[in-house]
Amino acid sequence: MLLVFIPSHTVAQTPPLEINIVTGNETGEYYSIAKDLEKLARTKNLDLDIIPTKGALQNVDNVFYYQSVALGITQGDILAFLNTFANKDEEVRRQAESIRVVLPLYKEQVHIITRQYIKSVEQLTGKRVSIGESGSGTSTTAATLIYQLNINPKKLETLDIKRGIDALRKKEIDALFYIVGIPAQVLQEQIFPDDNFHILPLILPSQPDDEFLAKLYSKAVIPAKTYPWQTDKVETLSVQSFLFTVAEENCDRVTPVVKLIRENLSWLKENGDPVWKQVNLKDLSELDSTRTSKCAA
Structure with missing residues:
Protein backbone atom coordinates (compact mmCIF):
# COMPACT_ATOMS: atom_id res chain seq x y z
CA MET A 1 0.00 0.00 0.00
CA TYR A 106 28.66 59.48 -10.34
CA LYS A 107 29.54 62.76 -12.01
CA GLU A 108 27.37 63.83 -14.94
CA GLN A 109 29.05 65.81 -17.70
CA VAL A 110 27.50 68.79 -19.46
CA HIS A 111 27.21 68.05 -23.19
CA ILE A 112 26.36 71.04 -25.40
CA ILE A 113 26.08 69.56 -28.88
CA THR A 114 26.02 71.79 -31.95
CA ARG A 115 26.99 71.88 -35.58
CA GLN A 116 30.57 72.81 -36.39
CA TYR A 117 30.00 76.48 -37.21
CA ILE A 118 29.22 77.27 -33.56
CA LYS A 119 32.53 77.40 -31.68
CA SER A 120 31.67 78.78 -28.22
CA VAL A 121 28.79 79.00 -25.75
CA GLU A 122 28.68 82.77 -26.29
CA GLN A 123 27.55 82.09 -29.86
CA LEU A 124 24.37 80.45 -28.53
CA THR A 125 22.95 83.94 -28.02
CA GLY A 126 20.35 84.48 -30.72
CA LYS A 127 20.20 80.75 -31.53
CA ARG A 128 17.54 78.05 -31.09
CA VAL A 129 18.52 75.79 -28.20
CA SER A 130 16.94 72.66 -26.71
CA ILE A 131 17.39 72.47 -22.94
CA GLY A 132 15.99 68.95 -22.56
CA GLU A 133 12.63 67.59 -21.58
CA SER A 134 10.65 69.59 -19.03
CA GLY A 135 11.08 68.04 -15.57
CA SER A 136 14.51 66.61 -16.37
CA GLY A 137 17.80 67.43 -14.70
CA THR A 138 19.11 68.55 -18.07
CA SER A 139 16.46 71.27 -18.26
CA THR A 140 17.34 72.67 -14.83
CA THR A 141 21.11 72.58 -15.37
CA ALA A 142 20.78 74.09 -18.84
CA ALA A 143 18.52 76.89 -17.59
CA THR A 144 20.90 77.59 -14.69
CA LEU A 145 23.96 77.78 -16.94
CA ILE A 146 22.23 79.87 -19.60
CA TYR A 147 21.21 82.37 -16.93
CA GLN A 148 24.52 82.43 -15.07
CA LEU A 149 26.60 82.71 -18.25
CA ASN A 150 24.41 85.52 -19.66
CA ILE A 151 23.44 83.59 -22.78
CA ASN A 152 20.31 84.86 -24.53
CA PRO A 153 19.00 82.26 -27.00
CA LYS A 154 16.45 83.27 -29.61
CA LYS A 155 14.23 80.34 -28.64
CA LEU A 156 14.29 77.56 -26.04
CA GLU A 157 12.87 74.14 -26.86
CA THR A 158 12.13 71.35 -24.36
CA LEU A 159 12.91 68.22 -26.36
CA ASP A 160 13.97 64.83 -25.05
CA ILE A 161 17.38 63.70 -26.27
CA LYS A 162 16.24 61.63 -29.26
CA ARG A 163 13.90 64.35 -30.51
CA GLY A 164 16.63 66.92 -29.89
CA ILE A 165 19.17 65.01 -31.99
CA ASP A 166 16.62 64.68 -34.79
CA ALA A 167 15.80 68.41 -34.62
CA LEU A 168 19.50 69.32 -34.71
CA ARG A 169 19.99 67.06 -37.71
CA LYS A 170 17.03 68.71 -39.50
CA LYS A 171 18.38 72.19 -38.59
CA GLU A 172 15.24 72.97 -36.58
CA ILE A 173 17.50 73.89 -33.64
CA ASP A 174 21.12 75.04 -33.45
CA ALA A 175 22.24 73.31 -30.26
CA LEU A 176 21.10 70.98 -27.50
CA PHE A 177 22.04 70.40 -23.87
CA TYR A 178 22.32 66.91 -22.41
CA ILE A 179 23.57 66.26 -18.87
CA VAL A 180 24.66 62.65 -18.50
CA GLY A 181 27.47 60.42 -17.28
CA ILE A 182 29.97 59.32 -19.91
CA PRO A 183 29.85 57.41 -22.09
CA ALA A 184 26.16 57.99 -22.85
CA GLN A 185 24.81 55.11 -24.89
CA VAL A 186 22.23 57.24 -26.68
CA LEU A 187 24.96 59.59 -27.94
CA GLN A 188 27.03 56.63 -29.10
CA GLU A 189 24.14 55.12 -31.02
CA GLN A 190 22.08 58.06 -32.28
CA ILE A 191 24.76 60.46 -33.60
CA PHE A 192 27.03 59.61 -36.54
CA PRO A 193 30.26 61.15 -37.90
CA ASP A 194 28.40 62.29 -41.03
CA ASP A 195 26.17 64.49 -38.84
CA ASN A 196 29.18 66.78 -38.38
CA PHE A 197 28.23 67.63 -34.78
CA HIS A 198 30.63 68.50 -31.98
CA ILE A 199 30.59 69.22 -28.23
CA LEU A 200 31.23 72.81 -27.18
CA PRO A 201 33.88 73.47 -24.52
CA LEU A 202 32.47 74.91 -21.31
CA ILE A 203 34.64 76.55 -18.66
CA LEU A 204 33.61 78.33 -15.48
CA PRO A 205 34.04 82.11 -15.63
CA SER A 206 36.87 83.44 -13.49
CA GLN A 207 35.06 86.46 -12.05
CA PRO A 208 34.87 86.77 -8.25
CA ASP A 209 31.08 86.36 -8.35
CA ASP A 210 31.19 82.83 -9.77
CA GLU A 211 31.03 81.19 -6.31
CA PHE A 212 27.47 79.98 -6.97
CA LEU A 213 28.58 78.06 -10.06
CA ALA A 214 31.79 76.81 -8.45
CA LYS A 215 29.84 75.15 -5.63
CA LEU A 216 27.58 73.32 -8.04
CA TYR A 217 29.90 72.34 -10.87
CA SER A 218 33.43 71.02 -11.17
CA LYS A 219 35.83 70.94 -14.09
CA ALA A 220 35.64 67.85 -16.26
CA VAL A 221 37.02 66.45 -19.49
CA ILE A 222 35.23 64.31 -22.04
CA PRO A 223 38.13 62.26 -23.45
CA ALA A 224 38.74 62.14 -27.19
CA LYS A 225 36.76 59.43 -28.99
CA THR A 226 34.35 58.92 -26.10
CA TYR A 227 31.87 58.93 -28.98
CA PRO A 228 32.57 57.73 -32.55
CA TRP A 229 31.86 61.24 -33.90
CA GLN A 230 33.99 63.12 -31.32
CA THR A 231 37.67 63.28 -32.30
CA ASP A 232 39.14 65.67 -29.69
CA LYS A 233 38.93 65.91 -25.92
CA VAL A 234 36.50 68.54 -24.62
CA GLU A 235 36.76 70.58 -21.43
CA THR A 236 33.38 70.91 -19.77
CA LEU A 237 31.66 70.92 -16.37
CA SER A 238 30.20 68.12 -14.30
CA VAL A 239 27.57 67.85 -11.59
CA GLN A 240 27.26 65.14 -8.92
Missing part, protein backbone atom coordinates in the same frame (compact mmCIF):
# COMPACT_ATOMS: atom_id res chain seq x y z
CA LEU A 2 1.29 3.43 -0.95
CA LEU A 3 1.00 5.88 1.89
CA VAL A 4 0.67 9.53 1.01
CA PHE A 5 1.27 12.07 3.75
CA ILE A 6 -0.52 15.37 3.30
CA PRO A 7 0.81 18.13 5.53
CA SER A 8 -1.79 19.87 7.62
CA HIS A 9 -0.28 23.25 6.76
CA THR A 10 2.33 24.73 4.46
CA VAL A 11 5.12 27.08 5.46
CA ALA A 12 4.56 30.48 3.87
CA GLN A 13 7.55 32.05 2.20
CA THR A 14 8.42 35.61 3.12
CA PRO A 15 7.43 37.81 0.18
CA PRO A 16 10.17 40.04 -1.24
CA LEU A 17 10.34 43.54 0.24
CA GLU A 18 8.85 45.92 -2.34
CA ILE A 19 10.70 49.20 -2.91
CA ASN A 20 9.87 51.80 -5.58
CA ILE A 21 12.57 54.01 -7.10
CA VAL A 22 12.00 56.82 -9.61
CA THR A 23 14.68 57.10 -12.28
CA GLY A 24 14.48 58.93 -15.60
CA ASN A 25 13.87 58.53 -19.30
CA GLU A 26 14.36 54.95 -20.51
CA THR A 27 17.21 56.10 -22.77
CA GLY A 28 19.15 57.68 -19.89
CA GLU A 29 21.74 56.59 -17.35
CA TYR A 30 19.45 56.89 -14.30
CA TYR A 31 17.15 54.27 -15.76
CA SER A 32 20.09 52.11 -16.84
CA ILE A 33 21.77 51.98 -13.42
CA ALA A 34 18.42 51.36 -11.73
CA LYS A 35 17.87 48.38 -14.04
CA ASP A 36 21.25 47.05 -12.86
CA LEU A 37 20.02 47.34 -9.27
CA GLU A 38 16.73 45.68 -10.17
CA LYS A 39 18.58 42.70 -11.65
CA LEU A 40 20.82 42.41 -8.60
CA ALA A 41 17.91 42.83 -6.17
CA ARG A 42 16.16 39.75 -7.55
CA THR A 43 19.00 37.63 -6.18
CA LYS A 44 18.63 39.18 -2.70
CA ASN A 45 14.86 38.74 -2.18
CA LEU A 46 14.21 42.43 -2.87
CA ASP A 47 11.42 43.56 -5.18
CA LEU A 48 12.90 46.78 -6.57
CA ASP A 49 10.38 48.41 -8.91
CA ILE A 50 11.87 50.82 -11.44
CA ILE A 51 9.64 53.75 -12.40
CA PRO A 52 10.67 55.75 -15.49
CA THR A 53 10.15 59.52 -15.28
CA LYS A 54 11.13 62.68 -17.12
CA GLY A 55 14.19 62.92 -14.87
CA ALA A 56 15.83 64.52 -11.85
CA LEU A 57 13.39 67.37 -11.18
CA GLN A 58 10.29 65.20 -11.47
CA ASN A 59 11.96 62.63 -9.21
CA VAL A 60 12.17 65.18 -6.39
CA ASP A 61 8.44 65.85 -6.73
CA ASN A 62 7.56 62.15 -6.80
CA VAL A 63 9.58 61.15 -3.73
CA PHE A 64 8.26 64.15 -1.81
CA TYR A 65 4.57 63.74 -2.68
CA TYR A 66 4.04 59.97 -3.04
CA GLN A 67 4.43 57.78 0.04
CA SER A 68 4.76 54.70 -2.17
CA VAL A 69 8.02 56.05 -3.64
CA ALA A 70 10.94 55.71 -1.24
CA LEU A 71 13.92 56.57 -3.43
CA GLY A 72 14.94 58.58 -6.46
CA ILE A 73 17.99 59.73 -8.38
CA THR A 74 18.77 63.40 -8.88
CA GLN A 75 21.55 65.95 -9.41
CA GLY A 76 23.34 68.18 -6.94
CA ASP A 77 22.25 71.36 -8.67
CA ILE A 78 18.58 70.34 -8.44
CA LEU A 79 18.85 70.50 -4.66
CA ALA A 80 20.63 73.86 -4.87
CA PHE A 81 17.94 75.08 -7.27
CA LEU A 82 15.22 74.22 -4.74
CA ASN A 83 17.14 75.93 -1.93
CA THR A 84 17.61 79.04 -4.04
CA PHE A 85 13.86 79.46 -4.51
CA ALA A 86 12.80 78.19 -1.08
CA ASN A 87 12.09 81.67 0.28
CA LYS A 88 9.64 82.42 -2.52
CA ASP A 89 7.40 79.37 -2.22
CA GLU A 90 6.41 77.57 0.98
CA GLU A 91 5.87 74.26 -0.79
CA VAL A 92 9.28 74.43 -2.48
CA ARG A 93 10.84 75.31 0.88
CA ARG A 94 9.33 72.17 2.40
CA GLN A 95 10.66 70.10 -0.48
CA ALA A 96 14.14 71.55 -0.14
CA GLU A 97 14.27 70.96 3.61
CA SER A 98 13.03 67.40 3.25
CA ILE A 99 15.51 66.06 0.68
CA ARG A 100 18.22 63.78 2.10
CA VAL A 101 21.17 62.26 0.25
CA VAL A 102 21.41 58.49 0.61
CA LEU A 103 24.52 57.77 -1.49
CA PRO A 104 26.66 59.73 -3.95
CA LEU A 105 26.66 58.16 -7.39
CA SER A 241 24.33 62.72 -9.01
CA PHE A 242 22.80 61.19 -5.88
CA LEU A 243 20.47 58.51 -4.66
CA PHE A 244 18.09 60.38 -2.36
CA THR A 245 15.06 60.07 -0.12
CA VAL A 246 13.14 62.39 2.20
CA ALA A 247 13.75 63.01 5.90
CA GLU A 248 10.48 61.36 6.92
CA GLU A 249 11.10 58.10 5.03
CA ASN A 250 11.22 54.84 6.99
CA CYS A 251 14.66 53.25 6.69
CA ASP A 252 13.05 49.85 6.07
CA ARG A 253 12.72 50.83 2.40
CA VAL A 254 16.03 52.66 2.09
CA THR A 255 18.69 50.75 4.04
CA PRO A 256 18.25 47.52 2.00
CA VAL A 257 19.17 49.42 -1.18
CA VAL A 258 22.14 51.08 0.54
CA LYS A 259 23.32 47.65 1.65
CA LEU A 260 22.72 46.24 -1.84
CA ILE A 261 24.98 48.87 -3.41
CA ARG A 262 27.68 48.87 -0.72
CA GLU A 263 28.07 45.09 -0.67
CA ASN A 264 27.90 44.61 -4.44
CA LEU A 265 29.62 47.68 -5.87
CA SER A 266 32.41 45.56 -7.36
CA TRP A 267 29.83 43.43 -9.17
CA LEU A 268 28.03 46.54 -10.44
CA LYS A 269 31.29 48.02 -11.74
CA GLU A 270 32.11 44.76 -13.50
CA ASN A 271 28.68 43.90 -14.90
CA GLY A 272 26.58 47.07 -14.92
CA ASP A 273 26.46 50.34 -16.82
CA PRO A 274 29.96 51.83 -17.34
CA VAL A 275 29.12 54.83 -15.10
CA TRP A 276 29.25 52.53 -12.05
CA LYS A 277 33.04 52.59 -12.43
CA GLN A 278 32.96 56.26 -11.38
CA VAL A 279 31.03 55.67 -8.14
CA ASN A 280 33.05 56.33 -4.98
CA LEU A 281 31.01 55.81 -1.82
CA LYS A 282 33.68 57.57 0.25
CA ASP A 283 32.39 60.81 -1.24
CA LEU A 284 29.51 60.56 1.25
CA SER A 285 31.82 61.71 4.05
CA GLU A 286 32.40 65.00 2.21
CA LEU A 287 28.71 65.93 2.22
CA ASP A 288 26.88 68.15 4.69
CA SER A 289 25.81 65.76 7.45
CA THR A 290 22.55 67.67 7.93
CA ARG A 291 21.61 66.81 4.34
CA THR A 292 22.52 63.12 4.62
CA SER A 293 19.84 60.51 5.30
CA LYS A 294 20.00 58.67 8.61
CA CYS A 295 19.39 55.53 6.54
CA ALA A 296 22.79 55.88 4.84
CA ALA A 297 24.77 54.95 7.95
Whole structure:
Protein backbone atom coordinates (compact mmCIF):
# COMPACT_ATOMS: atom_id res chain seq x y z
CA MET A 1 0.00 0.00 0.00
CA LEU A 2 1.29 3.43 -0.95
CA LEU A 3 1.00 5.88 1.89
CA VAL A 4 0.67 9.53 1.01
CA PHE A 5 1.27 12.07 3.75
CA ILE A 6 -0.52 15.37 3.30
CA PRO A 7 0.81 18.13 5.53
CA SER A 8 -1.79 19.87 7.62
CA HIS A 9 -0.28 23.25 6.76
CA THR A 10 2.33 24.73 4.46
CA VAL A 11 5.12 27.08 5.46
CA ALA A 12 4.56 30.48 3.87
CA GLN A 13 7.55 32.05 2.20
CA THR A 14 8.42 35.61 3.12
CA PRO A 15 7.43 37.81 0.18
CA PRO A 16 10.17 40.04 -1.24
CA LEU A 17 10.34 43.54 0.24
CA GLU A 18 8.85 45.92 -2.34
CA ILE A 19 10.70 49.20 -2.91
CA ASN A 20 9.87 51.80 -5.58
CA ILE A 21 12.57 54.01 -7.10
CA VAL A 22 12.00 56.82 -9.61
CA THR A 23 14.68 57.10 -12.28
CA GLY A 24 14.48 58.93 -15.60
CA ASN A 25 13.87 58.53 -19.30
CA GLU A 26 14.36 54.95 -20.51
CA THR A 27 17.21 56.10 -22.77
CA GLY A 28 19.15 57.68 -19.89
CA GLU A 29 21.74 56.59 -17.35
CA TYR A 30 19.45 56.89 -14.30
CA TYR A 31 17.15 54.27 -15.76
CA SER A 32 20.09 52.11 -16.84
CA ILE A 33 21.77 51.98 -13.42
CA ALA A 34 18.42 51.36 -11.73
CA LYS A 35 17.87 48.38 -14.04
CA ASP A 36 21.25 47.05 -12.86
CA LEU A 37 20.02 47.34 -9.27
CA GLU A 38 16.73 45.68 -10.17
CA LYS A 39 18.58 42.70 -11.65
CA LEU A 40 20.82 42.41 -8.60
CA ALA A 41 17.91 42.83 -6.17
CA ARG A 42 16.16 39.75 -7.55
CA THR A 43 19.00 37.63 -6.18
CA LYS A 44 18.63 39.18 -2.70
CA ASN A 45 14.86 38.74 -2.18
CA LEU A 46 14.21 42.43 -2.87
CA ASP A 47 11.42 43.56 -5.18
CA LEU A 48 12.90 46.78 -6.57
CA ASP A 49 10.38 48.41 -8.91
CA ILE A 50 11.87 50.82 -11.44
CA ILE A 51 9.64 53.75 -12.40
CA PRO A 52 10.67 55.75 -15.49
CA THR A 53 10.15 59.52 -15.28
CA LYS A 54 11.13 62.68 -17.12
CA GLY A 55 14.19 62.92 -14.87
CA ALA A 56 15.83 64.52 -11.85
CA LEU A 57 13.39 67.37 -11.18
CA GLN A 58 10.29 65.20 -11.47
CA ASN A 59 11.96 62.63 -9.21
CA VAL A 60 12.17 65.18 -6.39
CA ASP A 61 8.44 65.85 -6.73
CA ASN A 62 7.56 62.15 -6.80
CA VAL A 63 9.58 61.15 -3.73
CA PHE A 64 8.26 64.15 -1.81
CA TYR A 65 4.57 63.74 -2.68
CA TYR A 66 4.04 59.97 -3.04
CA GLN A 67 4.43 57.78 0.04
CA SER A 68 4.76 54.70 -2.17
CA VAL A 69 8.02 56.05 -3.64
CA ALA A 70 10.94 55.71 -1.24
CA LEU A 71 13.92 56.57 -3.43
CA GLY A 72 14.94 58.58 -6.46
CA ILE A 73 17.99 59.73 -8.38
CA THR A 74 18.77 63.40 -8.88
CA GLN A 75 21.55 65.95 -9.41
CA GLY A 76 23.34 68.18 -6.94
CA ASP A 77 22.25 71.36 -8.67
CA ILE A 78 18.58 70.34 -8.44
CA LEU A 79 18.85 70.50 -4.66
CA ALA A 80 20.63 73.86 -4.87
CA PHE A 81 17.94 75.08 -7.27
CA LEU A 82 15.22 74.22 -4.74
CA ASN A 83 17.14 75.93 -1.93
CA THR A 84 17.61 79.04 -4.04
CA PHE A 85 13.86 79.46 -4.51
CA ALA A 86 12.80 78.19 -1.08
CA ASN A 87 12.09 81.67 0.28
CA LYS A 88 9.64 82.42 -2.52
CA ASP A 89 7.40 79.37 -2.22
CA GLU A 90 6.41 77.57 0.98
CA GLU A 91 5.87 74.26 -0.79
CA VAL A 92 9.28 74.43 -2.48
CA ARG A 93 10.84 75.31 0.88
CA ARG A 94 9.33 72.17 2.40
CA GLN A 95 10.66 70.10 -0.48
CA ALA A 96 14.14 71.55 -0.14
CA GLU A 97 14.27 70.96 3.61
CA SER A 98 13.03 67.40 3.25
CA ILE A 99 15.51 66.06 0.68
CA ARG A 100 18.22 63.78 2.10
CA VAL A 101 21.17 62.26 0.25
CA VAL A 102 21.41 58.49 0.61
CA LEU A 103 24.52 57.77 -1.49
CA PRO A 104 26.66 59.73 -3.95
CA LEU A 105 26.66 58.16 -7.39
CA TYR A 106 28.66 59.48 -10.34
CA LYS A 107 29.54 62.76 -12.01
CA GLU A 108 27.37 63.83 -14.94
CA GLN A 109 29.05 65.81 -17.70
CA VAL A 110 27.50 68.79 -19.46
CA HIS A 111 27.21 68.05 -23.19
CA ILE A 112 26.36 71.04 -25.40
CA ILE A 113 26.08 69.56 -28.88
CA THR A 114 26.02 71.79 -31.95
CA ARG A 115 26.99 71.88 -35.58
CA GLN A 116 30.57 72.81 -36.39
CA TYR A 117 30.00 76.48 -37.21
CA ILE A 118 29.22 77.27 -33.56
CA LYS A 119 32.53 77.40 -31.68
CA SER A 120 31.67 78.78 -28.22
CA VAL A 121 28.79 79.00 -25.75
CA GLU A 122 28.68 82.77 -26.29
CA GLN A 123 27.55 82.09 -29.86
CA LEU A 124 24.37 80.45 -28.53
CA THR A 125 22.95 83.94 -28.02
CA GLY A 126 20.35 84.48 -30.72
CA LYS A 127 20.20 80.75 -31.53
CA ARG A 128 17.54 78.05 -31.09
CA VAL A 129 18.52 75.79 -28.20
CA SER A 130 16.94 72.66 -26.71
CA ILE A 131 17.39 72.47 -22.94
CA GLY A 132 15.99 68.95 -22.56
CA GLU A 133 12.63 67.59 -21.58
CA SER A 134 10.65 69.59 -19.03
CA GLY A 135 11.08 68.04 -15.57
CA SER A 136 14.51 66.61 -16.37
CA GLY A 137 17.80 67.43 -14.70
CA THR A 138 19.11 68.55 -18.07
CA SER A 139 16.46 71.27 -18.26
CA THR A 140 17.34 72.67 -14.83
CA THR A 141 21.11 72.58 -15.37
CA ALA A 142 20.78 74.09 -18.84
CA ALA A 143 18.52 76.89 -17.59
CA THR A 144 20.90 77.59 -14.69
CA LEU A 145 23.96 77.78 -16.94
CA ILE A 146 22.23 79.87 -19.60
CA TYR A 147 21.21 82.37 -16.93
CA GLN A 148 24.52 82.43 -15.07
CA LEU A 149 26.60 82.71 -18.25
CA ASN A 150 24.41 85.52 -19.66
CA ILE A 151 23.44 83.59 -22.78
CA ASN A 152 20.31 84.86 -24.53
CA PRO A 153 19.00 82.26 -27.00
CA LYS A 154 16.45 83.27 -29.61
CA LYS A 155 14.23 80.34 -28.64
CA LEU A 156 14.29 77.56 -26.04
CA GLU A 157 12.87 74.14 -26.86
CA THR A 158 12.13 71.35 -24.36
CA LEU A 159 12.91 68.22 -26.36
CA ASP A 160 13.97 64.83 -25.05
CA ILE A 161 17.38 63.70 -26.27
CA LYS A 162 16.24 61.63 -29.26
CA ARG A 163 13.90 64.35 -30.51
CA GLY A 164 16.63 66.92 -29.89
CA ILE A 165 19.17 65.01 -31.99
CA ASP A 166 16.62 64.68 -34.79
CA ALA A 167 15.80 68.41 -34.62
CA LEU A 168 19.50 69.32 -34.71
CA ARG A 169 19.99 67.06 -37.71
CA LYS A 170 17.03 68.71 -39.50
CA LYS A 171 18.38 72.19 -38.59
CA GLU A 172 15.24 72.97 -36.58
CA ILE A 173 17.50 73.89 -33.64
CA ASP A 174 21.12 75.04 -33.45
CA ALA A 175 22.24 73.31 -30.26
CA LEU A 176 21.10 70.98 -27.50
CA PHE A 177 22.04 70.40 -23.87
CA TYR A 178 22.32 66.91 -22.41
CA ILE A 179 23.57 66.26 -18.87
CA VAL A 180 24.66 62.65 -18.50
CA GLY A 181 27.47 60.42 -17.28
CA ILE A 182 29.97 59.32 -19.91
CA PRO A 183 29.85 57.41 -22.09
CA ALA A 184 26.16 57.99 -22.85
CA GLN A 185 24.81 55.11 -24.89
CA VAL A 186 22.23 57.24 -26.68
CA LEU A 187 24.96 59.59 -27.94
CA GLN A 188 27.03 56.63 -29.10
CA GLU A 189 24.14 55.12 -31.02
CA GLN A 190 22.08 58.06 -32.28
CA ILE A 191 24.76 60.46 -33.60
CA PHE A 192 27.03 59.61 -36.54
CA PRO A 193 30.26 61.15 -37.90
CA ASP A 194 28.40 62.29 -41.03
CA ASP A 195 26.17 64.49 -38.84
CA ASN A 196 29.18 66.78 -38.38
CA PHE A 197 28.23 67.63 -34.78
CA HIS A 198 30.63 68.50 -31.98
CA ILE A 199 30.59 69.22 -28.23
CA LEU A 200 31.23 72.81 -27.18
CA PRO A 201 33.88 73.47 -24.52
CA LEU A 202 32.47 74.91 -21.31
CA ILE A 203 34.64 76.55 -18.66
CA LEU A 204 33.61 78.33 -15.48
CA PRO A 205 34.04 82.11 -15.63
CA SER A 206 36.87 83.44 -13.49
CA GLN A 207 35.06 86.46 -12.05
CA PRO A 208 34.87 86.77 -8.25
CA ASP A 209 31.08 86.36 -8.35
CA ASP A 210 31.19 82.83 -9.77
CA GLU A 211 31.03 81.19 -6.31
CA PHE A 212 27.47 79.98 -6.97
CA LEU A 213 28.58 78.06 -10.06
CA ALA A 214 31.79 76.81 -8.45
CA LYS A 215 29.84 75.15 -5.63
CA LEU A 216 27.58 73.32 -8.04
CA TYR A 217 29.90 72.34 -10.87
CA SER A 218 33.43 71.02 -11.17
CA LYS A 219 35.83 70.94 -14.09
CA ALA A 220 35.64 67.85 -16.26
CA VAL A 221 37.02 66.45 -19.49
CA ILE A 222 35.23 64.31 -22.04
CA PRO A 223 38.13 62.26 -23.45
CA ALA A 224 38.74 62.14 -27.19
CA LYS A 225 36.76 59.43 -28.99
CA THR A 226 34.35 58.92 -26.10
CA TYR A 227 31.87 58.93 -28.98
CA PRO A 228 32.57 57.73 -32.55
CA TRP A 229 31.86 61.24 -33.90
CA GLN A 230 33.99 63.12 -31.32
CA THR A 231 37.67 63.28 -32.30
CA ASP A 232 39.14 65.67 -29.69
CA LYS A 233 38.93 65.91 -25.92
CA VAL A 234 36.50 68.54 -24.62
CA GLU A 235 36.76 70.58 -21.43
CA THR A 236 33.38 70.91 -19.77
CA LEU A 237 31.66 70.92 -16.37
CA SER A 238 30.20 68.12 -14.30
CA VAL A 239 27.57 67.85 -11.59
CA GLN A 240 27.26 65.14 -8.92
CA SER A 241 24.33 62.72 -9.01
CA PHE A 242 22.80 61.19 -5.88
CA LEU A 243 20.47 58.51 -4.66
CA PHE A 244 18.09 60.38 -2.36
CA THR A 245 15.06 60.07 -0.12
CA VAL A 246 13.14 62.39 2.20
CA ALA A 247 13.75 63.01 5.90
CA GLU A 248 10.48 61.36 6.92
CA GLU A 249 11.10 58.10 5.03
CA ASN A 250 11.22 54.84 6.99
CA CYS A 251 14.66 53.25 6.69
CA ASP A 252 13.05 49.85 6.07
CA ARG A 253 12.72 50.83 2.40
CA VAL A 254 16.03 52.66 2.09
CA THR A 255 18.69 50.75 4.04
CA PRO A 256 18.25 47.52 2.00
CA VAL A 257 19.17 49.42 -1.18
CA VAL A 258 22.14 51.08 0.54
CA LYS A 259 23.32 47.65 1.65
CA LEU A 260 22.72 46.24 -1.84
CA ILE A 261 24.98 48.87 -3.41
CA ARG A 262 27.68 48.87 -0.72
CA GLU A 263 28.07 45.09 -0.67
CA ASN A 264 27.90 44.61 -4.44
CA LEU A 265 29.62 47.68 -5.87
CA SER A 266 32.41 45.56 -7.36
CA TRP A 267 29.83 43.43 -9.17
CA LEU A 268 28.03 46.54 -10.44
CA LYS A 269 31.29 48.02 -11.74
CA GLU A 270 32.11 44.76 -13.50
CA ASN A 271 28.68 43.90 -14.90
CA GLY A 272 26.58 47.07 -14.92
CA ASP A 273 26.46 50.34 -16.82
CA PRO A 274 29.96 51.83 -17.34
CA VAL A 275 29.12 54.83 -15.10
CA TRP A 276 29.25 52.53 -12.05
CA LYS A 277 33.04 52.59 -12.43
CA GLN A 278 32.96 56.26 -11.38
CA VAL A 279 31.03 55.67 -8.14
CA ASN A 280 33.05 56.33 -4.98
CA LEU A 281 31.01 55.81 -1.82
CA LYS A 282 33.68 57.57 0.25
CA ASP A 283 32.39 60.81 -1.24
CA LEU A 284 29.51 60.56 1.25
CA SER A 285 31.82 61.71 4.05
CA GLU A 286 32.40 65.00 2.21
CA LEU A 287 28.71 65.93 2.22
CA ASP A 288 26.88 68.15 4.69
CA SER A 289 25.81 65.76 7.45
CA THR A 290 22.55 67.67 7.93
CA ARG A 291 21.61 66.81 4.34
CA THR A 292 22.52 63.12 4.62
CA SER A 293 19.84 60.51 5.30
CA LYS A 294 20.00 58.67 8.61
CA CYS A 295 19.39 55.53 6.54
CA ALA A 296 22.79 55.88 4.84
CA ALA A 297 24.77 54.95 7.95
